[in-house]
Amino acid sequence: GAGVSQSPSNKVTEKGKDVELRCDPISGHTALYWYRQSLGQGLEFLIYFQGNSAPDKSGLPSDRFSAERTGGSVSTLTIQRTQQEDSAVYLCASSSGQGALHEQYFGPGTRLTVT
Amino acid sequence: LAKTTQPISMDSYEGQEVNITCSHNNIATNDYITWYQQFPSQGPRFIIQGYKTKVTNEVASLFIPADRKSSTLSLPRVSLSDTAVYYCLVGSPSGSARQLTFGSGTQLTVLP
Numbered sequence: 001g002a003g004v005s006q007s008p009s010n011k012v013t014e015k016g017k018d019v020e021l022r023c024d025p026i027s028g029h030t031a032l033y034w035y036r037q038s039l040g041q042g043l044e045f046l047i048y049f050q051g052n053s054a055p056d057k058s059g060l061p062s063d064r065f066s067a068e069r070t071g072g073s074v075s076t077l078t079i080q081r082t083q084q085e086d087s088a089v090y091l092c093a094s095s096s097g098q099g100a101l102h103e104q105y106f107g108p109g110t111r112l113t114v115t
Numbered sequence: 116l117a118k119t120t121q122p123i124s125m126d127s128y129e130g131q132e133v134n135i136t137c138s139h140n141n142i143a144t145n146d147y148i149t150w151y152q153q154f155p156s157q158g159p160r161f162i163i164q165g166y167k168t169k170v171t172n173e174v175a176s177l178f179i180p181a182d183r184k185s186s187t188l189s190l191p192r193v194s195l196s197d198t199a200v201y202y203c204l205v206g207s208p209s210g211s212a213r214q215l216t217f218g219s220g221t222q223l224t225v226l227p
Contacts, residue, residue, distance in 0.1 A: 033212060042202070042219040048212035056212050091158045100147045100206035100215060106158025
């Protein structure tokens with residue numbers, strides 16, 4: 001079946017612009033995660049959705065970052081007034097539930113470059 | 116949150132068995148140990164998960180001693196395509212999403 005997809009695969013934007021990153025999870029997966037990975041670094045947790053609600057937004061680095069999920073499916077991560085330090089690969093994952101026993105399935109990521 | 120410690124990098128040669136050890140000294144009673152693999156320009160993918168003793172699947176084995184304060188991922192007869200970053204995660208079935216911290220992982224490089 002179809003895996004997790006993300007779009008765009010690459011995004012180059014100018015400092016100060018807003019960007020939207022999209023994640024299409026595996027159908028039926030109730031849990032959705034956003035992570036950020038800087039070059040050569042591990043994954044930084046950003047936000048988690050269970051259905052349409054986000055019980056854990058603690059990882060969002062600033063109020064310029066926001067995310068929503070509609071219909072228990074597609075999620076959008078929005079970064080306002082982008083800064084150069086926002087440059088990274090943004091990964092989305094979905095799973096059939098939260099907690100350690102639920103395997104996370106990752107998308108290919110969106111590489112964001114802020115110039 | 117249970118913190119994990121892994122070597123930053125390891126080198127091996129094709130055909131050898133590779134063992135990557137992860138330390139998790141403050142693992143909780145309900146915590147499971149999960150390993151993910153990440154190839155360049157891809158998202159991580161699940162390899163194996165275990166609670167105690169030994170777990171084996173078609174890809175790897177996971178060895179967990181009785182005190183569960185560490186675990187070892189064993190990759191038999193590695194090939195060049197096993198070059199990747201390997202992440203050790205510790206978390207409970209009822210825990211929050213954020214507990215599954217990926218950290219920096221171990222960069223395994225398989226040499227010809």
